[in-house]
Amino acid sequence: MNPLENIRIVLVEPQSSGNIGSICRVMMNMGMTDLAVINPHERHDWDEARRLACHADTVLDARKTFQTLEEAIADCTVVAGTSARTGLHRDHAGLPREIAPIVLDSAAHHKVALVFGREDSGLTKEELAVCTHIINIPSSEIYRSLNLSHAVMICCYEIFLLAGDPSYRPPEERSPETSVEMRERVYARWEEMMIETEFCQPQKLEHMMLGLRRIFSRGKLTDNDARILLGLAQQSLWVCDQWKKEKERGDEPI
C-alpha cells in the first residue's frame, strides 16, 4: 500500500469553508486523500469549499465528520499536531522536516494523523495532549501565523518529498505499533494508578500525565509494549486494592 494513503489530515473545527476546499486540493497535490473534519459548524458554505477544491472535489466528498478528535484518531499510531507553542511539548516537538520521517515510517504499516487546529486559536491544551508529536512550522517573527491551508501544504510537502526520495526506505515492521485507542487505555490506567498509590497530589496530576505522555511518545510503542504497561498498572492497582482491604480489616474492632 502507498504510505501516503495511510495519512489522515484532521481539521479541528475549521471556520473557513474556503480553507477546507483549499486543503482538499493541497492533499491531492501531495498524493493524500483521507480527510477528517471535527465538529464543523453548521453555516459552512460547501459550494465555496468545492470551488476552491477545484479538481480535488473527490477528497471533499469523501471526507469523514467526527464529533471529537479522539474518535477521528482512534485507529492511528502516530498523531502529529501543529502548534506555534512548544513549552511542555519540547521533547516531542520538531520541524516539519524532522517529523516527516516519523510520520512516513509509521504510515508504511499503520494509519497516522496530521492534526490542525482552528484558524484563530489552534489546538487546545487537551487536544495537543493526545498528539504523540508536535510540529512547529518555522515562520518569520514579523508575522508568525500561517493560513491553515498553507500550514497543511508545508507538512504534506515535506512528507511527499520524503516518500519520493529514492534514498528513503520504509522500515520493516517487527512488532505492530499500538493505536491511539490503546495508548489512551494505558494512560487512563496509569492515571488511576497515580491516584490510588498516592504518587502525587491531585493538583499535580495533570502535569504528571503530560510528562508521562511525553515519555511514551519519544519512540514507537508496540502493542506488546502497551500490554506490558497496562498490565503493570493493573497489578499496581490490585495491590492498592489489597492494601485498602487490609487496612479496613485492621481498623475493624476485634
Add this chain to the structure above:
Amino acid sequence: MNPLENIRIVLVEPQSSGNIGSICRVMMNMGMTDLAVINPHERHDWDEARRLACHADTVLDARKTFQTLEEAIADCTVVAGTSARTGLHRDHAGLPREIAPIVLDSAAHHKVALVFGREDSGLTKEELAVCTHIINIPSSEIYRSLNLSHAVMICCYEIFLLAGDPSYRPPEERSPETSVEMRERVYARWEEMMIETEFCQPQKLEHMMLGLRRIFSRGKLTDNDARILLGLAQQSLWVCDQWKKEKERGDEPI
C-alpha cells in the same frame, strides 16, 4: 542587509484577487516584502485581496505594478520562474530545494526574482526565456497543478529555511553579478551577430538563442563577463560591416 529583503515575488497577470492577498501573507510569513504584479486586470477586488492578506496588508499596499515582466526584473541577477514543463530548460531547471541556494547566494548582494505565472496557463515560452532558472515544484501525478499561493509558499519556505540554517554561509562577493538588463543587452547583440555572420538559418534563430540563454545561465555571470561577451559580439559585428563594405567596393564597376 537581510537577503530575504532582496527577494522579489513577481506575479504575472494573476487572475484571482484572493490569491494576491494570500501571497502577501505567505511572503510576510516567510520574511519577504517585495511584491511586483505584472499587468493586473482592472476588475481586481482589492478588498478581497486585503481580507486574505490579513496582517500582511503592508505588503499589499507596497506592491509595485509593471506592464511587462522585463521591467519588473531589470535590476535582478537571478530570475527563477516556475513551470510544470521542463523540456528545453532541462539544464537550468531544478526542485525548489535545489534552486533555493542559488537564489539565496545571489540575494546576499543583489536583487533576485521568483516569477509565477497565470493561474490557468502559467508563464509563456517568452517569459520563461528571460528566466535564468526554472523551478519545478514536485506534485502528485493524480493532481499536478497547485494553487498559485501554495506554489509561492513552497518556494519561499525552502528559501526561508535555508536562510535560517546555521550551517548556511552566504558567499563573499568577488565580482558583481550582472543584471537582467545587461544580460538582455548581451543577448540582443549576440542575436544580431548570429544573423550578420549568417551563423544559422532564420528559422533556427529562436532555438539557438534559447540554447545560448541556457549556456549563460548555468553559473553566475559577472558585470565583467557581460562586458567581454558584449565586446566580442560588437567586434564580430564590426567585421561583418567591414566585409559588407569590401564586397560592395568589389562589386563596383571599375
